[in-house]
Amino acid sequence: MKSSVFALVTAIALTSAPALAHDEEALKSAPPGEPYVQVSDVLPLPEFIPGLGTLFVDPETLPAGPFLSYDHAGKLSATVYMTPLEELENGTAYEGLAIGSHTVSSAEVYYNAGHPGVDKPHxxxxxxxxxxxxxxxAK
Structure with a gap:
């Protein structure tokens, strides 16, 4: 399982950078502008989610995202993907995913049982x- 998670993170990191077709500078501060919408405006979620921040997503890229994550000051802090486990198990590949910034200092992968917007385990x-x-x- 650890090797498949590592492979997933590596694949996303390697395929995301060339796929960028946006102005990275425009995404540095919230709100990022069209086509992104604030997740809390369209789903029953809080504006700021501890651990994830204030999220924006292009609805056309759901469920995987990217979700752009901003801190309380409106600074782009992370890019988040939410990949349903069932779809991965059935062979779905999420390729060419965009990222909010080319600078990535670290990555985390963890399980989520489901929430509004991505109801299935992911x-x-x-x-x-x-x-x-x-x-x-974090807070």
Missing amino acids: AHIVLYHDGDARTRL
Whole structure:
């Protein structure tokens, strides 16, 4: 299981950078603008989710995302993907996923049982964009 998670994170990191077709500078501060919508405006979720921050997503990229994660000051802190486990088990590949910033200081992958927007069990893949991002998103 650990090797498949590592392979997933590696694949996302390697395929995301070339797929960027947006102005990275425009995404550094919230709100990121079209086509992104604030997740809390369209789903019954709080505006700021401890551990994930204030999330924005292009609805066309659901369920995987990317979800752009901003801290309380509106600074882009992480890019988050939410990949349903059932779809991964059935062979779905999420290729060419965009990222909010080319700078990635660390990554985390963890299980989520489901929540509004991605109801089925899924993996959260979080790419932090600087060394303090995780701390800023924690509370």
